[in-house]
Amino acid sequence: MSASIPEVALVLCATPGCTYGLEGGRCVNGIADPTDGRCPDYPNPGAGEINGTTTSSEDITTDSLTKDGESIGGATRASFVPLSSAQALNAEGAYRVTSERQTRVVVVSGLTRTGKTTLVTNIYDRFHAGPVAGHSFAGSQTLLAFEEWCHESRDASERVNPDTKRSPLTISGEQRFLHLCVTDDQSETGLRDLLISDLHGELFERVRDSSAAAVAMTVLPRADHFVQLLDGELLLDMSRRHETAADARRILQSCITAGVLTKRSIVQIVATKWDLVSASADKVAVLAFWNAKVASLEKLVAPHVGGFEAHITSARTAVSAGGKASGVEDLMSSWVRNSLQKPAASHIEVENPIIIREFDRVGLRSVK
Amino acid sequence: MTHDTARKRTFLVAGLQSSGKSTFLAALWHIATNDDGNEQGLSVVDFRGERGYVQQLETSWVQGEVVPHTRRAADNRVELVLNGASLSGPISLTLPDLSGEDFRAYFANREWPSSLDEFVQAIDGILLFVNPLTLVQPRPLSEVLAIEDSISLDRQSDDIVREASAVDPTPWDPQRAPCSVVLVDLLATITNRRGRRADPLRVAVIVSAWDTMEGAQVEPARWFQRDVALLDQYIRSNPRLFEVEVFGVSAQGGDILDPSVRETLLQQANPTDRVRITCNGKIDSDLTRPLSWLLEDEALT
Numbered sequence: 001m002s003a004s005i006p007e008v009a010l011v012l013c014a015t016p017g018c019t020y021g022l023e024g025g026r027c028v029n030g031i032a033d034p035t036d037g038r039c040p041d042y043p044n045p046g047a048g049e050i051n052g053t054t055t056s057s058e059d060i061t062t063d064s065l066t067k068d069g070e071s072i073g074g075a076t077r078a079s080f081v082p083l084s085s086a087q088a089l090n091a092e093g094a095y096r097v098t099s100e101r102q103t104r105v106v107v108v109s110g111l112t113r114t115g116k117t118t119l120v121t122n123i124y125d126r127f128h129a130g131p132v133a134g135h136s137f138a139g140s141q142t143l144l145a146f147e148e149w150c151h152e153s154r155d156a157s158e159r160v161n162p163d164t165k166r167s168p169l170t171i172s173g174e175q176r177f178l179h180l181c182v183t184d185d186q187s188e189t190g191l192r193d194l195l196i197s198d199l200h201g202e203l204f205e206r207v208r209d210s211s212a213a214a215v216a217m218t219v220l221p222r223a224d225h226f227v228q229l230l231d232g233e234l235l236l237d238m239s240r241r242h243e244t245a246a247d248a249r250r251i252l253q254s255c256i257t258a259g260v261l262t263k264r265s266i267v268q269i270v271a272t273k274w275d276l277v278s279a280s281a282d283k284v285a286v287l288a289f290w291n292a293k294v295a296s297l298e299k300l301v302a303p304h305v306g307g308f309e310a311h312i313t314s315a316r317t318a319v320s321a322g323g324k325a326s327g328v329e330d331l332m333s334s335w336v337r338n339s340l341q342k343p344a345a346s347h348i349e350v351e352n353p354i355i356i357r358e359f360d361r362v363g364l365r366s367v368k
Numbered sequence: 369m370t371h372d373t374a375r376k377r378t379f380l381v382a383g384l385q386s387s388g389k390s391t392f393l394a395a396l397w398h399i400a401t402n403d404d405g406n407e408q409g410l411s412v413v414d415f416r417g418e419r420g421y422v423q424q425l426e427t428s429w430v431q432g433e434v435v436p437h438t439r440r441a442a443d444n445r446v447e448l449v450l451n452g453a454s455l456s457g458p459i460s461l462t463l464p465d466l467s468g469e470d471f472r473a474y475f476a477n478r479e480w481p482s483s484l485d486e487f488v489q490a491i492d493g494i495l496l497f498v499n500p501l502t503l504v505q506p507r508p509l510s511e512v513l514a515i516e517d518s519i520s521l522d523r524q525s526d527d528i529v530r531e532a533s534a535v536d537p538t539p540w541d542p543q544r545a546p547c548s549v550v551l552v553d554l555l556a557t558i559t560n561r562r563g564r565r566a567d568p569l570r571v572a573v574i575v576s577a578w579d580t581m582e583g584a585q586v587e588p589a590r591w592f593q594r595d596v597a598l599l600d601q602y603i604r605s606n607p608r609l610f611e612v613e614v615f616g617v618s619a620q621g622g623d624i625l626d627p628s629v630r631e632t633l634l635q636q637a638n639p640t641d642r643v644r645i646t647c648n649g650k651i652d653s654d655l656t657r658p659l660s661w662l663l664e665d666e667a668l669t
Contacts, residue, residue, distance in 0.1 A: 080479040080481055082479050085478055130593075136604065137602055143552065143553055156506070156538060
C-alpha cells in the first residue's frame with residue numbers, strides 16, 4: 001500500500017481584490033505564496049476552500065453588507081471589471097486617440113541609450129511639480145507606463161544615480177506610444193493631446209540602414225514632429241562625436257529618401273545630456289561642433305520639410321534650477337503649439353498591421 | 369424609508385491609507401448621533417457597516433486619541449445616510465474602502481469590483497481625502513543630488529558615502545505609486561465609466577490634519593495646488609468633468625500627541641467644537657460644509 005499524500009486545502013482569501021487560489025489569480029498584496037504566513041490578510045475569514053469544504057467561486061463574497069443582492073466595494077470572485085491598462089499604447093490604441101481628438105504626434109528618434117525615454121518621461125515627471133511651460137497636466141492614458149519608467153530616476157528607487165528603464169523591444173517591433181493631455185489656450189477645447197513614440201533604438205538603426213524600414217514605420221508621415229536626438233555625452237567624446245552626428249544624418253537622409261518626412265513635418269534636432277557638456281572643460285569646442293552640425297543638417301533637411309528647429313536639453317537638470325534651464329520645457333511647448341499636419345488627415349494609418357509585423361520580424365532577425 | 373426618496377444624493381468617499389477618512393467619519397458620526405453641538409440637526413437615517421467599529425472610532429475621537437488605523441479587512445465598507453436642516457435633502461455617504469488599500473490594489477491590478485463599477489456610475493459627487501502628513505510624493509533623484517551638492521563642496525566623498533550605503537535598488541511597485549497618480553487614475557476611471565454627462569462631477573477635496581499646516585499661512589486650495597500638483601492640474605484642467613472645492617479639515621482640532629494641546633482640546637465641553645474647517649478664508653466648526661457644497665444647486669455656485 002503506497003503512502004497517501006496528505007490533501008492540503010487551498011483556502012481562498014476573501015480580501016477585496018484578492019484572487020489568489022483562482023485560475024490565473026494573484027494575491028492582492030503581491031505575495032507569490034500567501035499561504036507561507038507573510039501575507040497580513042491571508043487567510044481572510046469568510047473564504048471558501050478548495051479540496052476542503054468546497055465553496056464555488058461564485059458563492060464567495062467579500063461583502064457582508066449586501067443589500068438587495070448588491071454590494072459596494074466587495075464583490076464575488078467572478079465579478080471584477082477590467083480597467084484600462086494604462087500601459088503604452090500600440091498602433092491601434094494610438095489610432096483611437098488620433099481619431100477622437102486633435103492630437104500632436106511626436107516621433108523621438110535616436111540610437112540606443114541616446115536618452116529618448118529619459119526625455120519623454122522627464123517631461124511627464126515635471127508635471128508633478130506644477131505646470132510645464134504654462135501647460136497644465138490634463139490626463140494620460142498611459143499613467144502606469146510613465147510611472148514605471150520614471151521610477152529609476154526617483155528617490156524611491158534607492159539608486160545612487162538616476163537612470164531610466166530602456167524601452168522594451170517587442171518581438172514584433174510594434175510601434176508604441178505614450179499619451180499626455182495638456183492644456184493649450186490655442187486649442188478649441190482648451191486641451192491638446194500628445195502621442196509620443198516610445199521606440200527602441202534598434203528600430204532606428206534599421207531606419208538608418210534602410211529606407212524600406214522608414215517606409216514600414218507607418219507613423220512617420222503622420223508625425224507632427226520628428227525629433228532626432230544627439231547624445232551630448234557622445235559629442236564630448238572625440239572618438240565618437242563624428243559617428244554620432246553621421247548616424248543622425250543617415251537616419252534623416254533615409255527618412256527623406258523614403259518620403260516619410262514631408263512639408264507637413266517639423267524636424268527638431270535635439271542635443272541630450274547637455275549638463276555633461278556644460279560641466280566639461282571642452283564645452284566651447286563641443287558647442288562649436290554642435291552648431292556646425294546643426295547648420296549642416298539644416299541644409300540637408302530644411303528643403304524637404306515644413307519646419308526645422310534645434311534644441312539643447314539636459315533632462316536631468318533639477319526642476320528647482322528653473323524650467324528654462326533644462327530646455328525640455330521649450331521643446332514640449334513646441335510640440336503642443338506647432339503643427340503643419342492637416343486636421344482632416346490627423347489619424348495614424350494602421351492599414352496592413354500584419355504586414356508591418358511580418359516585416360519587423362524579418363528586420364529583427366536581420367539585426368541579431 | 370425616508371432615505372430612499374428621489375431626493376437622496378449619493379456620494380463616494382475616497383482616499384488612500386491614513387488620509388483622514390476614519391477620523392472624519394468618527395466626528396461626523398458623533399455629531400449625527402448626539403444632540404450636544406449638533407446645530408445642523410444632523411441625524412443618521414440609515415447605516416450599513418460595522419457599527420461597533422465606527423463607535424470605536426468615535427470613542428477614540430471623543431477622547432482625543434489617535435483614531436486607530438483601519439486594518440484591511442473584508443468589511444471595509446460603510447454607508448451612512450444622513451439628513452439635517454443644513455442639508456437640502458438626505459445624502460448617502462459611501463466609503464467602499466475605509467482602509468484605503470483597495471484603491472491602490474485596483475490601480476495596480478487594473479480591475480475593480482463590478483459592484484463598485486455600477487456604484488460610481490450613479491454617484492453625485494466625491495469627498496476625496498488627502499493628508500499632508502502621509503502623502504507619498506515623487507522625488508526626482510536629480511533634486512536630491514542637487515540638494516546634496518548645495519550643502520556639500522565635497523561631492524566626490526558624498527558619492528563614495530552614497531555608494532557605500534547604497535542598498536540594492538528598489539524595483540518598481542505600482543502599489544507604491546505616488547498618491548496623486550493613484551487619485552488621478554481613480555478620477556479618470558470614474559469619469560470614464562460614467563460616460564459623457566451634462567454636468568461636471570463635484571469633488572470636495574478634504575485636506576485632513578489641516579492644523580499641521582496652519583503655520584504655513586497658506587489656504588488649503590493653494591497648498592493642494594502646490595503639493596498635490598498633478599491631481600490639482602488634472603481636476604482644474606477638465607472643467608467639463610469636474611467642479612472642485614478644497615477644504616482644510618482638522619477633525620481633532622490640533623496636535624493631540626502634544627499633551628498640552630490635547631488637554632486644552634479636551635477642556636471644551638462639546639467635542640464638536642474642536643473641529644475646524646478652513647475654506648476660502650472662512651474658519652468654523654461646521655463639518656457639514658463640504659457636504660453642503662456638494663449639495664448646492666448649480667445656480668448657487
